[in-house]
Amino acid sequence: MARIAYFGPEGTFTEQAARTLAGPGDELFPVETIRLALAAVRRGEADSACVPVENSVEGPVPATLDGLAEREPLIAVAESLLPVHFSVLVRPGTTRIETVGSHPHALAQVREWIEANLPGARTLASSSTAAAAVSVQAGELDAAVTAPVAVQHYPLEVLATGVNDVDDAQTRFLLVRRPGRPLPEPTGADRTSVVAAAANRTGALAELLTELAGRGINLTRLDARPARGNFGEYRFFFDFEGHIAEPRIGDALAALRRRCHEVRFLGSHPRADGVRATVAPSAANEDFVDAAAWVEAVRNGDLA
Numbered sequence: 001m002a003r004i005a006y007f008g009p010e011g012t013f014t015e016q017a018a019r020t021l022a023g024p025g026d027e028l029f030p031v032e033t034i035r036l037a038l039a040a041v042r043r044g045e046a047d048s049a050c051v052p053v054e055n056s057v058e059g060p061v062p063a064t065l066d067g068l069a070e071r072e073p074l075i076a077v078a079e080s081l082l083p084v085h086f087s088v089l090v091r092p093g094t095t096r097i098e099t100v101g102s103h104p105h106a107l108a109q110v111r112e113w114i115e116a117n118l119p120g121a122r123t124l125a126s127s128s129t130a131a132a133a134v135s136v137q138a139g140e141l142d143a144a145v146t147a148p149v150a151v152q153h154y155p156l157e158v159l160a161t162g163v164n165d166v167d168d169a170q171t172r173f174l175l176v177r178r179p180g181r182p183l184p185e186p187t188g189a190d191r192t193s194v195v196a197a198a199a200n201r202t203g204a205l206a207e208l209l210t211e212l213a214g215r216g217i218n219l220t221r222l223d224a225r226p227a228r229g230n231f232g233e234y235r236f237f238f239d240f241e242g243h244i245a246e247p248r249i250g251d252a253l254a255a256l257r258r259r260c261h262e263v264r265f266l267g268s269h270p271r272a273d274g275v276r277a278t279v280a281p282s283a284a285n286e287d288f289v290d291a292a293a294w295v296e297a298v299r300n301g302d303l304a
């Protein structure tokens with residue numbers, strides 16, 4: 001039985017994602033912020049944490065990226081992809097809506113709906129969608145933009161549902177744990193994540209990308225976040241197809257390690273969408289194994 005901390009309170013999208021990732025008998029508990037969910041794992045109060053990492057409309061979740069790049073390392077061992085549809089919840093009997101709250105990622109995905117349907121309402125950021133529902137219940141907000149399941153957790157009414165501006169929006173969530181145990185096995189449909197700090201000079205990022213491209217590795221995400229030390233210095237977050245157990249991926253990670261003053265491995269795990277890696281010609285794992293065997297044989301004086 002594992003204890004899984006999730007970005008709560010109850011009724012968030014993250015709770016739904018955590019339920020898809022939990023095993024039978026696992027115990028889930030809500031934590032107020034992404035930072036605290038990661039801290040619970042670092043402190044050993046949780047075996048793993050479920051946190052959002054990227055949304056197809058609003059992009060990366062900065063608190064998760066920064067939280068994984070700093071302090072003791074954590075490793076993503078699984079992911080979940082959820083369709084994101086929003087409801088607007090109000091207290092029963094509400095007739096006037098002056099304030100609408102939600103997580104900033106959620107507010108950004110319903111901007112057009114609010115402009116068209118609640119003109120003049122002020123939007124206010126909450127720590128999560130469900131935290132906004134708690135504020136509505138407490139009378140601090142008039143309406144909350146939440147996951148449809150939130151209405152099952154709070155004594156509120158659905159004013160409208162399906163209010164998202166983009167129909168097929170999705171959010172990807174990670175299950176992270178401390179290092180020190182074997183990684184998930186490669187499946188052929190895996191994602192590897194790293195964060196790297198390159199030197200602040202011409203072409204440094206291009207060189208890293210060339211290391212990946214030259215090994216036929218397909219990127220699925222690239223984000224930059226301030227390194228927080230010197231203004232203008234950035235950390236780069238790379239997600240790409242493949243698993244560190246594969247020779248071409250191991251080879252690429254070794255190259256990033258050589259080129260960067262800081263590289264942190266953030267995990268290799270199966271992709272939730274099951275998309276198998278596309279491998280460029282001459283970049284298959286067998287090609288790497290074959291080429292390494294040839295070099296070894298030449299070194300030994302057996303071949304020329």
Ligand SMILES: O=C(O)C(=O)C[C@]1(C(=O)O)C=C[C@@H](O)C=C1
Pocket residue numbers: 007011012013014015052055061084103105106127128129130147171
């Ligand atoms: O607040 C929640 O319900 C969350 O799980 C967070 C979060 C996010 O960070 O993107 C998850 C999915 C939605 O895109 C909106 C909010």
